[in-house]
Amino acid sequence: MDTKILIIGLLAFSLVLFGCAKGGTASTPGGATSGIQGAGEQAGAPSTSGEVGAEGNGGAAEPVAGGEEPQAGAGAETQTGAGNGSEQDIGGLFNIDTVQPESGSGYEVPAAGE
Amino acid sequence: MKGLILAMLLLAASFAWVNPGQAKLLQAEYEYVACNGQFAHDFVAMRENCGLVHDAPVMDSSEYLDDIDGALADAQEAIDEENGVEYGAAMWTAKTEMLALTLATVGDTFRNKSVAFHTCVSEGTEPLKVELEECRASAFETGKEGAHEYLAAEMEQGRAEVAELEAMGADTAGMGGILAYGDGLDADIDTAFDSHDTAEVTKIYQKNNRLILLFRLEKMISIMDFTEPIIEAGNNGNKEELLEKIADLRGDTSELADECAYSPEVGAGYALKNGECWSDAFALMARFNSLQSLYWAGR
Numbered sequence A: 001m002d003t004k005i006l007i008i009g010l011l012a013f014s015l016v017l018f019g020c021a022k023g024g025t026a027s028t029p030g031g032a033t034s035g036i037q038g039a040g041e042q043a044g045a046p047s048t049s050g051e052v053g054a055e056g057n058g059g060a061a062e063p064v065a066g067g068e069e070p071q072a073g074a075g076a077e078t079q080t081g082a083g084n085g086s087e088q089d090i091g092g093l094f095n096i097d098t099v100q101p102e103s104g105s106g107y108e109v110p111a112a113g114e
Numbered sequence B: 001m002k003g004l005i006l007a008m009l010l011l012a013a014s015f016a017w018v019n020p021g022q023a024k025l026l027q028a029e030y031e032y033v034a035c036n037g038q039f040a041h042d043f044v045a046m047r048e049n050c051g052l053v054h055d056a057p058v059m060d061s062s063e064y065l066d067d068i069d070g071a072l073a074d075a076q077e078a079i080d081e082e083n084g085v086e087y088g089a090a091m092w093t094a095k096t097e098m099l100a101l102t103l104a105t106v107g108d109t110f111r112n113k114s115v116a117f118h119t120c121v122s123e124g125t126e127p128l129k130v131e132l133e134e135c136r137a138s139a140f141e142t143g144k145e146g147a148h149e150y151l152a153a154e155m156e157q158g159r160a161e162v163a164e165l166e167a168m169g170a171d172t173a174g175m176g177g178i179l180a181y182g183d184g185l186d187a188d189i190d191t192a193f194d195s196h197d198t199a200e201v202t203k204i205y206q207k208n209n210r211l212i213l214l215f216r217l218e219k220m221i222s223i224m225d226f227t228e229p230i231i232e233a234g235n236n237g238n239k240e241e242l243l244e245k246i247a248d249l250r251g252d253t254s255e256l257a258d259e260c261a262y263s264p265e266v267g268a269g270y271a272l273k274n275g276e277c278w279s280d281a282f283a284l285m286a287r288f289n290s291l292q293s294l295y296w297a298g299r
Helices: A003-023 A029-038 B002-013 B022-053 B062-080 B084-109 B115-168 B173-194 B198-233 B239-259 B270-297
Strands: none
Touching: B022 B062, B022 B084, B022 B115, B062 B084, B115 B173, B115 B198, B173 B198, B198 B239, B198 B270, B239 B270
């Protein structure tokens, strides 16, 4: 594999992990992705801080420069809450935890001889 | 290049949130099973002593006890490593080994034993049972604390997820409704653990299990409702496919949420229903998570 691609990949991975740790939820990788793309594709995209329009989030959101997808919920911020002006791609929201909770299996173990 | 980043993203997404209260919850279960393990040791020793006193041949239980000890050691290791899967496997092994020892002991009871031997075992068992119940009582106390902490962490996480989506402008009413049920569950914990009845404790787990499932389904619905108009107004390359999949998944998710509606009363078949609900939900969750790659592929 090309070394350059590997380095860029690892850098992207680190940013994603950083995003997860900062947000503390399973649904934050999208936030990190915004950071990755913000350095490239979305550079210069207008800030969309503000209230979500009554006519709908899509309508309220401003399109990213270059004809990109409108951002999720104007002013949306999944890392630290709304208000700092950073944007959130909705793609990162499609991420649900698939790990089942504890089942209490220990209490199913009987005592031999009881 | 795009594919590599996508792969990294999906890999990162696989790191699920781990409840900080999990270790204590599992430790309490471990303590309960350790009580049972100690009882098995004491019972075997007492029974062997009765055999010596009354000149009755008693089976060799050392292998069974070694296997039980091994399972307990594996469980403790899994707790230390926060490995829920390994923990579950160790508990399954402990359960089967306990049952195996019980069956072997029952079989041995009918092999050349005198009335005096049976009387000795019967009388010797009573004080051991008292010790067992005392030990279990302590474990239930730990379990009660652990359950409160586990649920509190879960609720905190849930509220954070609600707040996150609300800040974006999503409708989180469904998620909020499940959190309200969570508050009710917290109020049931003390009664269940104080009863020292594993059936009652298990009901708490089963209800929690259902609530987590429903919370995730409601979260998926909330996100789909929120993102659908955004995607519709945008120009994602996979827009049509995304919208079609979201519409299908939205309907299926809502249907499953209705089918698996929460009930604070746990009757027969509740656990089985949980299993069916999770089985169906896993398929929906996989479809939901696959939307992410489809979304990014269209960017």
